[in-house]
């Protein structure tokens with residue numbers, strides 16, 4: 001058993017439905033550690049990068065609208081990094097299956113997700129599904145200094161006379 005990091009995003013519907021506390025409580029059952037947390041205003045560019053693996057899917061435009069908050073009048077999401085043993089599978093278990101109608105009813109997606117008339121799965125949270133995906137996503141959503149542990153390699157960069165750490 002190996003320590004891993006994973007990215008969780010409470011999507012705009014989760015914030016709109018006031019589920020933040022509830023979701024954090026559910027995730028605390030895992031005994032994993034939160035090592036990073038941010039409330040993020042998601043722009044189109046971040047949305048497209050985050051879901052780049054789905055860009056050819058028919059639901060992609062709707063998915064970008066969803067994560068940027070255009071479906072909920074709520075352009076905030078909460079991004080968290082969890083760390084510990086089997087973090088990826090433990091969090092995916094609590095999140096539930098991608099399709100909220102097929103998800104275990106006691107999972108977050110099973111309890112609070114729904115399918116929109118457009119066909120999009122509005123499923124409350126995102127959770128990374130592999131170590132490579134977690135690394136790509138964590139580097140996209142967080143700067144090195146926004147995470148408490150040194151997860152991945154970094155380098156010093158200078159911009160406007162200020163030196164700062166960046167992902168290598």
Ligand code: IDP
Pocket residue numbers: 054059063097098119120121122123125126127129
């Ligand atoms: P995951 O979130 O369970 O990892 P992905 O395949 O990475 O699933 O898809 C990202 C998001 O796109 C899902 O969480 C869901 O909101 C949406 N989605 C995925 N597949 C479908 C689909 O077949 N129909 C509608 N929406 C989908």
Ligand code: MG
Pocket residue numbers: 127128129
């Ligand atoms: Mg995924």
